[in-house]
Amino acid sequence: MAGSDRAAPAPTASARSTARSAAPDAVKILIAGGFGVGKTTMVGSVSEISPLRTEEPLTAAGLDVDDLAGIEEKRATTVALDFGRITITRDLVLYLFGTPGQQRFWFMWNDLSIGALGAVVLVDVRRPESSFAAIDFFERRGIPFVVGVNGFHGRHPYPAAEIREALALPDHVQVLLCDARERTSSRDVLIALIDQLIDAATGAAAS
Amino acid sequence: MTGGDAGGRLVRPFTLTGGRTRPSRADFTLITTVTTCDPQPDRATRPQPEHLRILRLCAEPMAVAEVAARLDLPVSVVVILLSDLLEADRITARPPHPVNRATPDLDLLQKVRDGLGRL
Ligand SMILES: Nc1nc2c(ncn2[C@@H]2O[C@H](COP(=O)(O)OP(=O)(O)OP(=O)(O)O)[C@@H](O)[C@H]2O)c(=O)[nH]1
Ligand SMILES: [Mg+2]
Numbered sequence: 001m002a003g004s005d006r007a008a009p010a011p012t013a014s015a016r017s018t019a020r021s022a023a024p025d026a027v028k029i030l031i032a033g034g035f036g037v038g039k040t041t042m043v044g045s046v047s048e049i050s051p052l053r054t055e056e057p058l059t060a061a062g063l064d065v066d067d068l069a070g071i072e073e074k075r076a077t078t079v080a081l082d083f084g085r086i087t088i089t090r091d092l093v094l095y096l097f098g099t100p101g102q103q104r105f106w107f108m109w110n111d112l113s114i115g116a117l118g119a120v121v122l123v124d125v126r127r128p129e130s131s132f133a134a135i136d137f138f139e140r141r142g143i144p145f146v147v148g149v150n151g152f153h154g155r156h157p158y159p160a161a162e163i164r165e166a167l168a169l170p171d172h173v174q175v176l177l178c179d180a181r182e183r184t185s186s187r188d189v190l191i192a193l194i195d196q197l198i199d200a201a202t203g204a205a206a207s
Numbered sequence: 208m209t210g211g212d213a214g215g216r217l218v219r220p221f222t223l224t225g226g227r228t229r230p231s232r233a234d235f236t237l238i239t240t241v242t243t244c245d246p247q248p249d250r251a252t253r254p255q256p257e258h259l260r261i262l263r264l265c266a267e268p269m270a271v272a273e274v275a276a277r278l279d280l281p282v283s284v285v286v287i288l289l290s291d292l293l294e295a296d297r298i299t300a301r302p303p304h305p306v307n308r309a310t311p312d313l314d315l316l317q318k319v320r321d322g323l324g325r326l
Contacts, residue, residue: 023240023268023301052276088322095238115306187326194320201311
């Protein structure tokens with residue numbers, strides 16, 4: 001059952017010398033950004049499984065009634081959370097969570113960000129302002145993040161430096177031009193985040 | 208029908224969970240890894256169908272979020288079912304790697320870096 005709908009087995013998963021494998025260690029990274037910037041697309045392009053999704057029912061309590069005006073019924077009653085998985089080694093798995101894009105669901109971001117290594121904030125170059133709030137969110141909480149500029153239709157009209165300036169990002173936050181549909185491009189954004197974390201860690205150790 | 212959890216934000220469907228809203232002793236996160244115990248403890252009571260589905264899924268270790276997605280149930284419901292199974296010693300639950308921003312785990316980061324590089 002579980003096996004049939006999984007994608008190609010992870011490199012180490014097939015080598016089951018013992019009857020039951022031990023549970024691997026788990027870490028996670030959030031893929032954040034405004035509505036429709038390509039979060040689900042990025043999760044799907046690097047995940048070894050096709051993105052999974054859970055639908056969480058919501059009560060009106062978590063929402064401002066006015067916020068509900070004008071959104072389709074489905075959106076009003078559940079919030080979708082999608083995620084993917086990357087097996088790093090036999091005993092370490094990285095999970096990617098696409099955060100809900102609409103601002104009315106941001107209360108979930110608090111829960112999601114607990115225990116995360118860091119975040120990728122995706123920016124749609126045609127409407128960067130839709131990701132301002134995501135950047136604010138991680139900045140305020142001191143959660144490390146990189147910015148991935150998703151070039152829709154593969155177009156990158158602005159150099160990274162210009163986008164950095166427009167977003168008023170501090171120097172240590174990396175800005176990468178990317179294509180969320182491309183596995184290697186998405187992977188490189190994740191690597192940039194880890195490199196940034198390593199740099200911060202070694203910098204802290206040196207001082 | 209609002210849930211009893213901290214934020215009061217998630218509805219807990221009562222049919223599957225027997226109306227319990229009490230927080231469980233286990234602290235299941237989205238990436239807590241669940242593994243079915245083998246062998247299972249000897250018990251007079253047979254697990255419920257939803258419990259059995261979890262036991263089958265988690266023969267191989269699986270994260271809570273993935274269990275929920277594969278069962279097509281909300282995480283809030285799955286966590287209650289998992290708490291039952293944990294209390295009955297039918298599963299083990301491995302908490303995620305602790306992340307401490309003040310003292311980052313360089314070995315871990317390097318491992319993730321190397322793993323991503325191999326993709
Ligand atoms: N051409 C092009 N289309 C893209 C790219 N990235 C995403 N898309 C498309 O843009 C739409 C939105 O992408 P999603 O990945 O669903 O965006 P999201 O951030 O998950 O959206 P929400 O979860 O609704 O906030 C989809 O139709 C994608 O196929 C890209 O790099 N180029
Ligand atoms: Mg999405």
